[in-house]
Amino acid sequence: MTPVIDSILTVMLIILALMVLLCLIKAIIGPRVGDRLVCVNMMGTLVIVIICILAIKMKEGYLVDISIIYAMISFLAVVIFCKVYMGAFLQKKAESEKKEDEANGND
Amino acid sequence: METINMICQIAGIVFLFLAMLVFVFQIVGIFRYKFLLNKMHVAGMGDTLALFLAAIGLILLSGFNMTSVKLALVFVFMWFTSPTSSHLIAGMEVLTDKTVKNHVDVQVDNVEAFVDGREGRK
Amino acid sequence: MSFKSWINGEEDLLLNNLKTTRREDDHVKPLLTDEEKKSENSKVLNKIYNVEDNRRLKRFDKTYRVVAIVFCVLLAAAMLFTISYLPKVGDPDTPANSSVVSERYIESGLQETGATNIVTGMILTYRAFDTFGETNVLFIATVCVMVLLMLDEKILEKLDKTSDRIYEPDYDPILTLAAKVLCPIILLFGIYIVLNGQLSPGGGFSGGAILGAAMILYNAAMGFGKTQRFFNENIYKVAKITALCMYGLIGTYFYITGANGIDNMIPLGTVGAILSGGIILPIDIAVGIEVACTMYAFYALFRRGGL
Numbered sequence: 001m002t003p004v005i006d007s008i009l010t011v012m013l014i015i016l017a018l019m020v021l022l023c024l025i026k027a028i029i030g031p032r033v034g035d036r037l038v039c040v041n042m043m044g045t046l047v048i049v050i051i052c053i054l055a056i057k058m059k060e061g062y063l064v065d066i067s068i069i070y071a072m073i074s075f076l077a078v079v080i081f082c083k084v085y086m087g088a089f090l091q092k093k094a095e096s097e098k099k100e101d102e103a104n105g106n107d
Numbered sequence: 108m109e110t111i112n113m114i115c116q117i118a119g120i121v122f123l124f125l126a127m128l129v130f131v132f133q134i135v136g137i138f139r140y141k142f143l144l145n146k147m148h149v150a151g152m153g154d155t156l157a158l159f160l161a162a163i164g165l166i167l168l169s170g171f172n173m174t175s176v177k178l179a180l181v182f183v184f185m186w187f188t189s190p191t192s193s194h195l196i197a198g199m200e201v202l203t204d205k206t207v208k209n210h211v212d213v214q215v216d217n218v219e220a221f222v223d224g225r226e227g228r229k
Numbered sequence: 230m231s232f233k234s235w236i237n238g239e240e241d242l243l244l245n246n247l248k249t250t251r252r253e254d255d256h257v258k259p260l261l262t263d264e265e266k267k268s269e270n271s272k273v274l275n276k277i278y279n280v281e282d283n284r285r286l287k288r289f290d291k292t293y294r295v296v297a298i299v300f301c302v303l304l305a306a307a308m309l310f311t312i313s314y315l316p317k318v319g320d321p322d323t324p325a326n327s328s329v330v331s332e333r334y335i336e337s338g339l340q341e342t343g344a345t346n347i348v349t350g351m352i353l354t355y356r357a358f359d360t361f362g363e364t365n366v367l368f369i370a371t372v373c374v375m376v377l378l379m380l381d382e383k384i385l386e387k388l389d390k391t392s393d394r395i396y397e398p399d400y401d402p403i404l405t406l407a408a409k410v411l412c413p414i415i416l417l418f419g420i421y422i423v424l425n426g427q428l429s430p431g432g433g434f435s436g437g438a439i440l441g442a443a444m445i446l447y448n449a450a451m452g453f454g455k456t457q458r459f460f461n462e463n464i465y466k467v468a469k470i471t472a473l474c475m476y477g478l479i480g481t482y483f484y485i486t487g488a489n490g491i492d493n494m495i496p497l498g499t500v501g502a503i504l505s506g507g508i509i510l511p512i513d514i515a516v517g518i519e520v521a522c523t524m525y526a527f528y529a530l531f532r533r534g535g536l
Contacts, residue, residue: 005168008120012127022134034143034200038150041192042133045154048185049126049161052178056165058318061174062430065422067181069439072415075188076442079404079449082195087397089203090219094396184411191407198398 009057013050020046033085037078044074115167122164129157142210143200151193158182158189343497344427344506353432353509357480364516367523368473374527380534388534399452408450415443423517427506433516440517441524448525453533462536465522472518475511483508 020043027039048067055063136149162182166175201207202218261269316323325331334351344350352360380388389395423436448456486493498505529536 002116005116005120009123012123015127016130019130019134023137026137032143032200033203034196035146037196037199038143038147039137041189041196042137042150042154045158045185045189046130048181049130049158052161052165052181053123055174055178056169061172061177064174064177064181065430068177068184068418069435071181071185071188072439072442072446075192076446076449078192079195079446082192082199083397083449084393086199086202087393090396091393184414187407187411191403194403195401198401 006057009053013053013057016046016050016053020050037081041074041078044070048074115170119164119167122160122167126157126160126164129153129160133157143204144197144207144211147193147196147200151189154189154193155186158185339500342427342506342509343500344509345500346427346429346432348430349426349432349509349513350506353426353512354483354507357483357508357512360512360516361476361480364473364476364519367519368469371469371523371526374530378530378534382535385533385535392533394453394533401450404450408446412443412447415439415446419443419517419521423513424503424510426513427509428501428503433513434520436513437517437520438524440521441528444521444525445528448528453529457536460525460536465526465536468518469522472515472522476515476519479508479511479515 023039023043023046027036027043030036030039048071051063051067051070055061055067130153133149133153136153137146140146140149159182162178165178169175169178201213207213321327326335334347334355338347338350339345342350342354344354419436419439419442421436422431422439423433426432426436444456444460483493483495485491493507495507497507504510526536
Protein backbone atom coordinates (compact mmCIF):
# COMPACT_ATOMS: atom_id res chain seq x y z
CA MET A 1 0.00 0.00 0.00
CA THR A 2 1.87 3.03 -1.23
CA PRO A 3 1.09 6.47 0.26
CA VAL A 4 -0.32 7.57 -3.11
CA ILE A 5 -3.00 4.89 -3.06
CA ASP A 6 -3.68 5.68 0.57
CA SER A 7 -4.37 9.34 -0.15
CA ILE A 8 -6.52 8.44 -3.21
CA LEU A 9 -8.63 6.18 -0.99
CA THR A 10 -8.99 9.00 1.55
CA VAL A 11 -10.28 11.35 -1.16
CA MET A 12 -12.72 8.67 -2.28
CA LEU A 13 -13.99 8.25 1.27
CA ILE A 14 -14.60 11.99 1.52
CA ILE A 15 -16.53 12.01 -1.80
CA LEU A 16 -18.62 9.04 -0.64
CA ALA A 17 -19.37 10.77 2.65
CA LEU A 18 -20.60 13.84 0.75
CA MET A 19 -22.80 11.56 -1.35
CA VAL A 20 -24.31 10.04 1.80
CA LEU A 21 -25.06 13.59 2.96
CA LEU A 22 -26.78 14.41 -0.35
CA CYS A 23 -28.83 11.21 -0.09
CA LEU A 24 -29.84 12.17 3.44
CA ILE A 25 -30.96 15.60 2.23
CA LYS A 26 -33.01 14.02 -0.55
CA ALA A 27 -34.51 11.58 1.94
CA ILE A 28 -35.63 14.53 4.08
CA ILE A 29 -37.02 16.44 1.07
CA GLY A 30 -38.61 13.49 -0.73
CA PRO A 31 -42.34 14.12 -0.87
CA ARG A 32 -43.48 10.49 -1.02
CA VAL A 33 -42.65 7.49 1.09
CA GLY A 34 -41.13 5.73 -1.91
CA ASP A 35 -38.61 8.52 -2.49
CA ARG A 36 -37.39 8.27 1.06
CA LEU A 37 -37.11 4.49 0.86
CA VAL A 38 -35.07 4.63 -2.36
CA CYS A 39 -32.73 7.17 -0.75
CA VAL A 40 -32.34 5.13 2.43
CA ASN A 41 -31.64 2.01 0.39
CA MET A 42 -28.95 3.85 -1.56
CA MET A 43 -27.42 5.20 1.63
CA GLY A 44 -27.05 1.61 2.79
CA THR A 45 -25.15 0.72 -0.39
CA LEU A 46 -22.86 3.74 -0.03
CA VAL A 47 -22.09 2.91 3.60
CA ILE A 48 -21.25 -0.69 2.64
CA VAL A 49 -18.75 0.54 0.03
CA ILE A 50 -17.30 2.96 2.61
CA ILE A 51 -16.77 0.16 5.13
CA CYS A 52 -15.16 -2.08 2.49
CA ILE A 53 -12.75 0.69 1.41
CA LEU A 54 -11.91 1.31 5.08
CA ALA A 55 -11.19 -2.39 5.55
CA ILE A 56 -8.71 -2.31 2.67
CA LYS A 57 -7.20 1.01 3.78
CA MET A 58 -6.66 0.00 7.41
CA LYS A 59 -5.82 -3.63 6.51
CA GLU A 60 -8.35 -4.90 9.06
CA GLY A 61 -10.15 -7.82 7.46
CA TYR A 62 -12.79 -8.11 10.18
CA LEU A 63 -14.39 -4.83 9.09
CA VAL A 64 -15.83 -6.73 6.10
CA ASP A 65 -17.89 -8.83 8.53
CA ILE A 66 -19.53 -5.63 9.73
CA SER A 67 -20.43 -4.67 6.17
CA ILE A 68 -22.15 -8.06 5.68
CA ILE A 69 -24.21 -7.36 8.79
CA TYR A 70 -24.96 -3.84 7.56
CA ALA A 71 -26.15 -5.13 4.18
CA MET A 72 -28.44 -7.61 5.92
CA ILE A 73 -29.93 -5.05 8.28
CA SER A 74 -30.62 -2.49 5.54
CA PHE A 75 -32.29 -5.18 3.40
CA LEU A 76 -34.39 -6.27 6.36
CA ALA A 77 -35.46 -2.68 7.05
CA VAL A 78 -36.68 -2.18 3.47
CA VAL A 79 -38.53 -5.53 3.44
CA ILE A 80 -40.34 -4.97 6.73
CA PHE A 81 -41.16 -1.35 5.95
CA CYS A 82 -42.60 -2.18 2.51
CA LYS A 83 -44.73 -5.00 3.87
CA VAL A 84 -46.11 -3.02 6.80
CA TYR A 85 -46.82 0.04 4.66
CA MET A 86 -48.59 -2.00 1.97
CA GLY A 87 -50.68 -3.79 4.60
CA ALA A 88 -51.73 -0.55 6.28
CA PHE A 89 -52.54 1.06 2.90
CA LEU A 90 -54.67 -1.87 1.75
CA GLN A 91 -56.50 -1.95 5.07
CA LYS A 92 -57.33 1.76 4.81
CA LYS A 93 -58.50 1.28 1.23
CA ALA A 94 -60.71 -1.66 2.15
CA GLU A 95 -62.25 0.26 5.04
CA SER A 96 -63.02 3.31 2.93
CA GLU A 97 -64.56 1.08 0.23
CA LYS A 98 -66.69 -0.59 2.89
CA LYS A 99 -67.92 2.79 4.11
CA GLU A 100 -68.75 3.87 0.57
CA ASP A 101 -70.66 0.66 -0.01
CA GLU A 102 -72.68 1.22 3.14
CA ALA A 103 -73.44 4.79 2.13
CA ASN A 104 -74.55 3.67 -1.32
CA GLY A 105 -76.66 0.88 0.14
CA ASN A 106 -78.54 3.30 2.39
CA ASP A 107 -79.40 5.55 -0.50
CA MET B 108 6.39 -9.38 -9.86
CA GLU B 109 6.71 -5.69 -9.07
CA THR B 110 5.17 -4.64 -12.38
CA ILE B 111 2.23 -7.05 -11.98
CA ASN B 112 1.56 -5.63 -8.53
CA MET B 113 1.73 -2.12 -9.92
CA ILE B 114 -0.67 -2.93 -12.76
CA CYS B 115 -3.10 -4.56 -10.31
CA GLN B 116 -3.13 -1.51 -8.06
CA ILE B 117 -3.60 0.95 -10.92
CA ALA B 118 -6.43 -1.19 -12.34
CA GLY B 119 -8.04 -1.34 -8.90
CA ILE B 120 -7.96 2.46 -8.55
CA VAL B 121 -9.43 2.83 -12.07
CA PHE B 122 -12.28 0.45 -11.23
CA LEU B 123 -12.96 2.30 -7.99
CA PHE B 124 -13.14 5.58 -9.91
CA LEU B 125 -15.62 4.03 -12.34
CA ALA B 126 -17.74 2.90 -9.38
CA MET B 127 -17.55 6.43 -8.01
CA LEU B 128 -18.74 7.77 -11.37
CA VAL B 129 -21.76 5.45 -11.31
CA PHE B 130 -22.57 6.64 -7.80
CA VAL B 131 -22.45 10.25 -9.01
CA PHE B 132 -24.87 9.34 -11.84
CA GLN B 133 -27.17 7.78 -9.25
CA ILE B 134 -27.20 10.93 -7.12
CA VAL B 135 -27.89 13.11 -10.17
CA GLY B 136 -30.70 10.78 -11.25
CA ILE B 137 -32.28 10.76 -7.80
CA PHE B 138 -32.34 14.56 -7.77
CA ARG B 139 -33.34 15.14 -11.39
CA TYR B 140 -36.08 12.59 -12.12
CA LYS B 141 -39.57 13.55 -11.08
CA PHE B 142 -41.32 10.16 -11.26
CA LEU B 143 -40.40 7.65 -8.62
CA LEU B 144 -40.05 4.54 -10.76
CA ASN B 145 -37.40 6.35 -12.81
CA LYS B 146 -35.53 7.18 -9.62
CA MET B 147 -35.82 3.59 -8.49
CA HIS B 148 -34.51 2.36 -11.83
CA VAL B 149 -31.44 4.60 -11.59
CA ALA B 150 -30.80 3.72 -7.95
CA GLY B 151 -31.35 -0.03 -8.32
CA MET B 152 -29.40 -0.53 -11.55
CA GLY B 153 -26.63 1.76 -10.33
CA ASP B 154 -26.37 -0.16 -7.08
CA THR B 155 -25.60 -3.44 -8.79
CA LEU B 156 -23.20 -1.97 -11.37
CA ALA B 157 -21.33 0.23 -8.88
CA LEU B 158 -21.04 -2.63 -6.42
CA PHE B 159 -19.68 -4.88 -9.18
CA LEU B 160 -17.04 -2.29 -10.16
CA ALA B 161 -16.15 -1.52 -6.53
CA ALA B 162 -15.84 -5.25 -5.76
CA ILE B 163 -13.43 -5.81 -8.66
CA GLY B 164 -11.41 -2.73 -7.69
CA LEU B 165 -11.14 -3.64 -4.02
CA ILE B 166 -10.27 -7.28 -4.73
CA LEU B 167 -7.52 -6.16 -7.13
CA LEU B 168 -6.20 -3.76 -4.47
CA SER B 169 -6.19 -6.27 -1.64
CA GLY B 170 -4.77 -9.22 -3.57
CA PHE B 171 -5.94 -12.78 -3.03
CA ASN B 172 -6.46 -13.54 0.65
CA MET B 173 -9.23 -14.10 3.19
CA THR B 174 -10.37 -10.48 2.99
CA SER B 175 -10.96 -10.63 -0.76
CA VAL B 176 -13.06 -13.79 -0.39
CA LYS B 177 -15.15 -12.04 2.24
CA LEU B 178 -15.48 -8.99 -0.05
CA ALA B 179 -16.75 -11.21 -2.86
CA LEU B 180 -19.26 -12.69 -0.39
CA VAL B 181 -20.49 -9.20 0.55
CA PHE B 182 -21.07 -8.24 -3.06
CA VAL B 183 -22.77 -11.51 -3.99
CA PHE B 184 -25.01 -10.95 -0.97
CA MET B 185 -25.79 -7.43 -2.15
CA TRP B 186 -26.64 -8.68 -5.65
CA PHE B 187 -29.35 -10.78 -4.05
CA THR B 188 -30.74 -8.18 -1.72
CA SER B 189 -30.58 -4.98 -3.77
CA PRO B 190 -32.83 -6.13 -6.67
CA THR B 191 -35.22 -7.72 -4.18
CA SER B 192 -35.64 -4.48 -2.28
CA SER B 193 -36.01 -2.59 -5.58
CA HIS B 194 -38.77 -5.01 -6.55
CA LEU B 195 -40.54 -4.46 -3.24
CA ILE B 196 -40.30 -0.67 -3.51
CA ALA B 197 -41.65 -0.77 -7.07
CA GLY B 198 -44.57 -2.97 -6.02
CA MET B 199 -45.35 -0.63 -3.17
CA GLU B 200 -45.20 2.39 -5.45
CA VAL B 201 -47.48 0.89 -8.13
CA LEU B 202 -49.93 -0.10 -5.41
CA THR B 203 -50.06 3.16 -3.49
CA ASP B 204 -49.67 5.75 -6.26
CA LYS B 205 -53.03 6.60 -7.82
CA THR B 206 -51.51 8.57 -10.70
CA VAL B 207 -49.16 5.79 -11.76
CA LYS B 208 -51.15 5.10 -14.93
CA ASN B 209 -50.41 8.61 -16.20
CA HIS B 210 -46.70 7.79 -16.29
CA VAL B 211 -46.37 4.13 -17.19
CA ASP B 212 -48.38 1.54 -19.01
CA VAL B 213 -49.58 -0.84 -16.30
CA GLN B 214 -50.49 -4.08 -18.05
CA VAL B 215 -52.04 -5.79 -15.05
CA ASP B 216 -55.73 -5.34 -14.34
CA ASN B 217 -55.77 -6.19 -10.65
CA VAL B 218 -52.64 -4.64 -9.15
CA GLU B 219 -53.39 -5.86 -5.63
CA ALA B 220 -53.65 -9.47 -6.68
CA PHE B 221 -50.47 -9.12 -8.75
CA VAL B 222 -48.46 -7.64 -5.90
CA ASP B 223 -49.89 -10.28 -3.60
CA GLY B 224 -48.65 -12.99 -5.97
CA ARG B 225 -52.08 -14.55 -6.30
CA GLU B 226 -51.87 -14.40 -10.08
CA GLY B 227 -48.63 -16.32 -10.11
CA ARG B 228 -49.97 -18.93 -7.73
CA LYS B 229 -52.68 -20.46 -9.89
CA MET C 230 -94.09 9.70 35.66
CA SER C 231 -95.42 12.82 34.08
CA PHE C 232 -92.30 14.69 35.16
CA LYS C 233 -90.16 12.20 33.33
CA SER C 234 -92.19 12.49 30.19
CA TRP C 235 -92.00 16.27 30.49
CA ILE C 236 -88.25 16.04 30.73
CA ASN C 237 -88.24 13.83 27.69
CA GLY C 238 -90.41 16.27 25.78
CA GLU C 239 -93.35 13.95 25.20
CA GLU C 240 -95.86 15.88 27.28
CA ASP C 241 -96.34 19.54 28.02
CA LEU C 242 -97.62 20.19 31.57
CA LEU C 243 -98.27 23.87 31.01
CA LEU C 244 -100.47 23.44 27.95
CA ASN C 245 -103.20 21.18 29.37
CA ASN C 246 -101.12 18.02 29.24
CA LEU C 247 -100.77 18.35 25.49
CA LYS C 248 -99.20 15.23 24.08
CA THR C 249 -96.34 15.90 21.74
CA THR C 250 -94.45 13.53 19.52
CA ARG C 251 -90.84 13.82 18.62
CA ARG C 252 -89.96 14.60 15.09
CA GLU C 253 -88.28 11.75 13.32
CA ASP C 254 -84.67 12.48 12.72
CA ASP C 255 -84.89 11.29 9.13
CA HIS C 256 -86.97 14.24 8.11
CA VAL C 257 -84.67 16.74 9.73
CA LYS C 258 -82.40 18.30 7.22
CA PRO C 259 -78.98 19.18 8.58
CA LEU C 260 -78.11 22.82 8.32
CA LEU C 261 -74.84 22.16 6.60
CA THR C 262 -73.59 19.19 4.61
CA ASP C 263 -70.18 17.78 5.33
CA GLU C 264 -68.52 19.57 2.46
CA GLU C 265 -70.02 22.87 3.45
CA LYS C 266 -68.85 22.31 7.00
CA LYS C 267 -65.33 21.66 5.74
CA SER C 268 -65.30 24.79 3.62
CA GLU C 269 -66.66 26.81 6.55
CA ASN C 270 -63.96 25.38 8.77
CA SER C 271 -61.25 26.27 6.32
CA LYS C 272 -62.70 29.79 5.99
CA VAL C 273 -62.55 30.22 9.75
CA LEU C 274 -59.02 28.85 9.89
CA ASN C 275 -57.97 31.17 7.09
CA LYS C 276 -59.44 34.13 8.95
CA ILE C 277 -57.72 33.17 12.16
CA TYR C 278 -54.31 32.39 10.82
CA ASN C 279 -54.47 34.24 7.52
CA VAL C 280 -51.72 32.05 6.14
CA GLU C 281 -51.16 34.11 3.02
CA ASP C 282 -51.01 37.55 4.58
CA ASN C 283 -49.69 36.86 8.04
CA ARG C 284 -46.17 38.22 7.92
CA ARG C 285 -45.20 37.06 11.36
CA LEU C 286 -46.12 33.48 10.55
CA LYS C 287 -44.19 33.63 7.30
CA ARG C 288 -41.17 35.11 9.02
CA PHE C 289 -41.34 32.46 11.72
CA ASP C 290 -41.51 29.73 9.07
CA LYS C 291 -38.46 31.07 7.26
CA THR C 292 -36.41 31.64 10.40
CA TYR C 293 -37.36 28.22 11.71
CA ARG C 294 -35.92 26.55 8.61
CA VAL C 295 -32.75 28.63 8.65
CA VAL C 296 -32.21 28.05 12.37
CA ALA C 297 -32.79 24.31 11.96
CA ILE C 298 -30.19 24.07 9.19
CA VAL C 299 -27.70 26.21 11.12
CA PHE C 300 -28.24 24.12 14.24
CA CYS C 301 -27.63 20.86 12.34
CA VAL C 302 -24.46 22.25 10.73
CA LEU C 303 -23.16 23.51 14.09
CA LEU C 304 -23.90 20.17 15.72
CA ALA C 305 -22.06 18.31 12.96
CA ALA C 306 -19.12 20.73 13.27
CA ALA C 307 -18.94 20.25 17.03
CA MET C 308 -18.96 16.47 16.63
CA LEU C 309 -16.25 16.55 13.95
CA PHE C 310 -14.19 18.86 16.20
CA THR C 311 -14.54 16.34 19.04
CA ILE C 312 -13.59 13.46 16.77
CA SER C 313 -10.27 15.15 15.98
CA TYR C 314 -9.33 14.75 19.67
CA LEU C 315 -9.92 10.99 19.68
CA PRO C 316 -6.72 8.92 20.09
CA LYS C 317 -5.31 7.12 17.08
CA VAL C 318 -5.84 3.39 16.60
CA GLY C 319 -3.29 1.43 18.64
CA ASP C 320 -1.98 4.45 20.57
CA PRO C 321 -0.35 3.08 23.77
CA ASP C 322 -0.84 6.30 25.79
CA THR C 323 -4.66 6.22 25.91
CA PRO C 324 -6.35 5.56 29.26
CA ALA C 325 -7.84 2.35 27.89
CA ASN C 326 -4.39 0.97 27.19
CA SER C 327 -2.36 2.37 30.07
CA SER C 328 -4.42 1.76 33.23
CA VAL C 329 -3.40 -0.98 35.63
CA VAL C 330 -6.46 -3.17 35.05
CA SER C 331 -6.22 -3.18 31.27
CA GLU C 332 -2.47 -3.80 31.45
CA ARG C 333 -3.22 -6.98 33.37
CA TYR C 334 -5.90 -7.98 30.85
CA ILE C 335 -3.53 -7.43 27.94
CA GLU C 336 -0.50 -9.09 29.50
CA SER C 337 -1.96 -12.22 31.07
CA GLY C 338 -5.39 -12.37 29.49
CA LEU C 339 -4.38 -14.85 26.81
CA GLN C 340 -2.75 -17.16 29.35
CA GLU C 341 -5.62 -17.11 31.83
CA THR C 342 -8.64 -17.18 29.53
CA GLY C 343 -7.28 -18.88 26.42
CA ALA C 344 -9.06 -16.41 24.12
CA THR C 345 -7.25 -14.54 21.36
CA ASN C 346 -10.04 -11.95 21.31
CA ILE C 347 -9.24 -9.98 24.46
CA VAL C 348 -12.62 -8.27 24.66
CA THR C 349 -14.64 -11.49 24.71
CA GLY C 350 -12.16 -13.07 27.09
CA MET C 351 -12.54 -10.13 29.42
CA ILE C 352 -16.33 -9.77 29.45
CA LEU C 353 -17.05 -13.49 29.71
CA THR C 354 -14.50 -14.57 32.33
CA TYR C 355 -13.19 -11.69 34.45
CA ARG C 356 -16.49 -9.85 34.25
CA ALA C 357 -18.86 -12.79 33.70
CA PHE C 358 -21.02 -11.68 36.61
CA ASP C 359 -21.59 -8.30 34.94
CA THR C 360 -22.52 -9.96 31.64
CA PHE C 361 -24.91 -12.25 33.50
CA GLY C 362 -26.68 -9.12 34.68
CA GLU C 363 -26.92 -7.89 31.10
CA THR C 364 -28.42 -11.18 29.97
CA ASN C 365 -30.93 -10.92 32.81
CA VAL C 366 -31.83 -7.42 31.61
CA LEU C 367 -32.67 -8.87 28.19
CA PHE C 368 -34.81 -11.55 29.83
CA ILE C 369 -36.66 -9.01 31.98
CA ALA C 370 -37.20 -6.71 28.99
CA THR C 371 -38.95 -9.47 27.04
CA VAL C 372 -40.98 -10.41 30.10
CA CYS C 373 -42.18 -6.80 30.43
CA VAL C 374 -43.04 -6.57 26.74
CA MET C 375 -44.93 -9.85 27.01
CA VAL C 376 -46.89 -8.57 30.00
CA LEU C 377 -47.86 -5.45 28.08
CA LEU C 378 -48.45 -6.80 24.58
CA MET C 379 -49.13 -10.54 24.73
CA LEU C 380 -52.73 -11.35 23.82
CA ASP C 381 -54.99 -14.29 24.57
CA GLU C 382 -55.39 -17.01 21.96
CA LYS C 383 -59.09 -16.20 21.44
CA ILE C 384 -58.40 -12.48 20.97
CA LEU C 385 -55.55 -13.36 18.63
CA GLU C 386 -57.84 -15.46 16.46
CA LYS C 387 -60.27 -12.55 16.27
CA LEU C 388 -57.50 -10.06 15.57
CA ASP C 389 -56.06 -12.22 12.82
CA LYS C 390 -59.20 -11.54 10.80
CA THR C 391 -59.26 -7.77 11.27
CA SER C 392 -55.67 -6.54 11.63
CA ASP C 393 -53.71 -5.05 8.75
CA ARG C 394 -51.59 -8.20 8.49
CA ILE C 395 -54.21 -10.03 6.43
CA TYR C 396 -54.10 -7.26 3.85
CA GLU C 397 -50.36 -7.28 3.37
CA PRO C 398 -49.13 -9.32 0.40
CA ASP C 399 -48.38 -12.72 1.88
CA TYR C 400 -46.95 -14.50 -1.13
CA ASP C 401 -44.30 -12.60 -3.04
CA PRO C 402 -42.44 -15.09 -5.27
CA ILE C 403 -39.28 -13.00 -5.54
CA LEU C 404 -39.09 -12.22 -1.82
CA THR C 405 -39.87 -15.84 -0.96
CA LEU C 406 -37.05 -17.10 -3.18
CA ALA C 407 -34.64 -14.52 -1.77
CA ALA C 408 -35.56 -15.54 1.79
CA LYS C 409 -35.18 -19.23 0.92
CA VAL C 410 -31.67 -18.64 -0.41
CA LEU C 411 -30.51 -16.06 2.12
CA CYS C 412 -31.91 -17.35 5.43
CA PRO C 413 -29.67 -20.45 5.68
CA ILE C 414 -26.61 -18.37 4.76
CA ILE C 415 -27.42 -15.71 7.36
CA LEU C 416 -28.11 -18.37 10.01
CA LEU C 417 -24.79 -20.04 9.19
CA PHE C 418 -23.02 -16.69 9.43
CA GLY C 419 -24.63 -16.02 12.80
CA ILE C 420 -23.60 -19.43 14.11
CA TYR C 421 -20.05 -18.79 12.84
CA ILE C 422 -19.90 -15.51 14.72
CA VAL C 423 -21.26 -17.09 17.92
CA LEU C 424 -18.84 -20.02 17.82
CA ASN C 425 -15.85 -17.87 16.84
CA GLY C 426 -16.42 -15.46 19.71
CA GLN C 427 -13.14 -16.24 21.42
CA LEU C 428 -11.08 -16.04 18.22
CA SER C 429 -12.39 -13.11 16.22
CA PRO C 430 -14.52 -10.01 16.85
CA GLY C 431 -18.10 -10.94 17.60
CA GLY C 432 -19.48 -13.24 20.23
CA GLY C 433 -22.83 -14.00 21.74
CA PHE C 434 -24.47 -10.60 21.49
CA SER C 435 -23.71 -9.78 17.85
CA GLY C 436 -24.14 -13.37 16.66
CA GLY C 437 -27.46 -13.65 18.44
CA ALA C 438 -28.64 -10.44 16.82
CA ILE C 439 -27.83 -11.91 13.38
CA LEU C 440 -29.70 -15.13 14.20
CA GLY C 441 -32.71 -13.08 15.28
CA ALA C 442 -32.55 -10.99 12.10
CA ALA C 443 -32.55 -14.15 9.96
CA MET C 444 -35.66 -15.36 11.76
CA ILE C 445 -37.36 -11.99 11.26
CA LEU C 446 -36.54 -12.13 7.53
CA TYR C 447 -38.01 -15.64 7.26
CA ASN C 448 -41.10 -14.45 9.10
CA ALA C 449 -41.52 -11.42 6.82
CA ALA C 450 -41.29 -13.58 3.71
CA MET C 451 -43.29 -16.63 4.78
CA GLY C 452 -45.70 -15.37 7.43
CA PHE C 453 -46.37 -16.42 10.99
CA GLY C 454 -47.92 -19.76 10.09
CA LYS C 455 -44.74 -21.23 8.65
CA THR C 456 -42.49 -19.76 11.32
CA GLN C 457 -44.59 -21.33 14.05
CA ARG C 458 -43.71 -24.76 12.71
CA PHE C 459 -40.20 -24.49 14.09
CA PHE C 460 -40.43 -21.65 16.58
CA ASN C 461 -43.55 -21.32 18.68
CA GLU C 462 -44.21 -20.17 22.20
CA ASN C 463 -43.26 -23.43 23.92
CA ILE C 464 -39.92 -23.69 22.15
CA TYR C 465 -39.32 -20.02 22.91
CA LYS C 466 -39.92 -20.53 26.63
CA VAL C 467 -37.76 -23.66 26.83
CA ALA C 468 -34.87 -22.13 24.84
CA LYS C 469 -34.83 -18.87 26.73
CA ILE C 470 -35.02 -20.29 30.24
CA THR C 471 -32.57 -23.09 29.46
CA ALA C 472 -30.04 -20.62 28.10
CA LEU C 473 -30.32 -18.37 31.13
CA CYS C 474 -30.04 -21.29 33.59
CA MET C 475 -27.08 -22.69 31.66
CA TYR C 476 -25.27 -19.38 31.91
CA GLY C 477 -26.07 -19.16 35.61
CA LEU C 478 -24.83 -22.69 36.34
CA ILE C 479 -21.60 -22.31 34.37
CA GLY C 480 -20.92 -18.93 35.90
CA THR C 481 -21.54 -20.22 39.42
CA TYR C 482 -19.24 -23.20 38.87
CA PHE C 483 -16.54 -20.96 37.47
CA TYR C 484 -16.78 -18.50 40.34
CA ILE C 485 -16.79 -21.13 43.09
CA THR C 486 -13.81 -23.00 41.70
CA GLY C 487 -11.90 -19.93 40.59
CA ALA C 488 -12.41 -17.85 43.71
CA ASN C 489 -11.50 -20.67 46.11
CA GLY C 490 -8.44 -21.79 44.19
CA ILE C 491 -9.91 -25.20 43.33
CA ASP C 492 -8.75 -26.69 40.05
CA ASN C 493 -11.11 -25.86 37.21
CA MET C 494 -12.46 -28.96 35.45
CA ILE C 495 -12.97 -27.15 32.13
CA PRO C 496 -9.74 -27.21 30.08
CA LEU C 497 -8.55 -24.10 28.29
CA GLY C 498 -7.56 -26.02 25.18
CA THR C 499 -5.05 -24.95 22.57
CA VAL C 500 -5.11 -21.28 21.74
CA GLY C 501 -6.64 -20.60 18.34
CA ALA C 502 -8.77 -23.76 18.04
CA ILE C 503 -12.55 -23.56 18.07
CA LEU C 504 -12.86 -25.69 21.21
CA SER C 505 -10.74 -23.41 23.36
CA GLY C 506 -11.19 -20.71 25.91
CA GLY C 507 -12.71 -22.84 28.67
CA ILE C 508 -16.12 -21.49 29.67
CA ILE C 509 -16.24 -18.82 26.96
CA LEU C 510 -17.73 -21.05 24.25
CA PRO C 511 -20.74 -22.43 26.22
CA ILE C 512 -21.48 -19.00 27.67
CA ASP C 513 -21.34 -17.52 24.17
CA ILE C 514 -23.86 -20.08 22.95
CA ALA C 515 -26.19 -19.33 25.87
CA VAL C 516 -25.97 -15.58 25.30
CA GLY C 517 -26.52 -16.07 21.55
CA ILE C 518 -29.72 -18.07 22.09
CA GLU C 519 -30.94 -15.49 24.58
CA VAL C 520 -30.34 -12.53 22.26
CA ALA C 521 -31.86 -14.29 19.23
CA CYS C 522 -35.01 -15.12 21.18
CA THR C 523 -35.24 -11.53 22.44
CA MET C 524 -34.91 -10.04 18.93
CA TYR C 525 -37.52 -12.31 17.42
CA ALA C 526 -39.91 -11.99 20.37
CA PHE C 527 -39.83 -8.19 20.20
CA TYR C 528 -40.68 -8.28 16.48
CA ALA C 529 -43.45 -10.87 16.87
CA LEU C 530 -45.00 -9.22 19.91
CA PHE C 531 -45.12 -5.78 18.33
CA ARG C 532 -46.37 -7.11 15.00
CA ARG C 533 -48.92 -9.67 16.08
CA GLY C 534 -49.29 -9.69 19.83
CA GLY C 535 -48.16 -13.27 20.21
CA LEU C 536 -45.37 -15.58 19.14
